Amino acid sequence: MEDFWYHHNSVFTPISLSQCGYESYYPNSSIRNYIVRQKWIFHYVLSGKGFLEVDGQHFELKEHDVFFFFQGQKVTYYTDKKEPWTLIWLGIQGEMTSEFLKETTLLNNHTANLSKDINEKLKEILFEIVYKNRELIDEPETVKELRNMANLYNFLYHIKKAFLKSTLNVNRPTQVNIIDYINNHYMNDISPKKIAQYFNISYSQLYKLCISKFNYSPQKIITNHRIRVAVDLLLNSDNTIKEIAHKVGYKDEFLFSKTFSKIMGYCPSKFRNLNNNQLKNIRFK
The missing domain is CATH 1.10.10.60 (Homeodomain-like)
Structure with missing residues (x-):
């Protein structure tokens, strides 16, 4: 797949897709260094290796690893020179994003251990989101937003299922x-x-x-x-x-x-x- 980056701003939904993308890095690729604006950005390492620096921590990441960060954090990440990585990612926005994350074990973390099943499922959904936004770029925004909502909620469902806090009553109506x-x-x-x-x-x-x-x-x-x-x-x-x-x-x-x-x-x-x-x-x- 060719490199691709999609941005969307929605003010109408409590949780929405704000960006998604796919990028193959090269040995001389520039270092990403910025302050996060989205509520939550989630990356999946498709191949290769790379490094993440955030909150005074340093992470070495490889194929099938995931990493993420939250609004307001200063992050730096870059590829390994010998084995450049390929990343696929999405950014999430909306006033309910923080409430969603509070019910998971993901807050205060920047990586997570995934089972093989959840790993494959999240990768599949991420490809679906990026591929559809790339191939259907001329689709009307109102229709595109409905499709993105359906795929995003599917992604969040599997995240919640895998990382729900053990102390949380699943049947509590929220x-x-x-x-x-x-x-x-x-x-x-x-x-x-x-x-x-x-x-x-x-x-x-x-x-x-x-x-x-x-x-x-x-x-x-x-x-x-x-x-x-x-x-x-x-x-x-x-x-x-x-x-x-x-x-x-x-x-x-x-x-x-x-x-x-x-x-x-x-x-x-x-x-x-x-x-x-x-x-x-x-x-x-």
């Missing part, structure tokens, strides 16, 4: 946990009642939490997530409308089409055939 649950179950027969039961709270408590944190009811959050995924499938797959309906949790194709039309302004088949200029004017309701 903004992040609710979104995690929906992201992992939207394709099944979930409902606000089932979500409330999972978190051992009443529907009324769940409703109040969702309204206060998201300004949406639990059902609206579920529906919005399903439609976001459906948008990505319509634009980037050959699945039939019926197959897409089933993939996003609708047993009834007609109910899916009716819901999609209400939110996106077009039925699924017409939406799939819109040109780029028409897609630019779409607003997610």
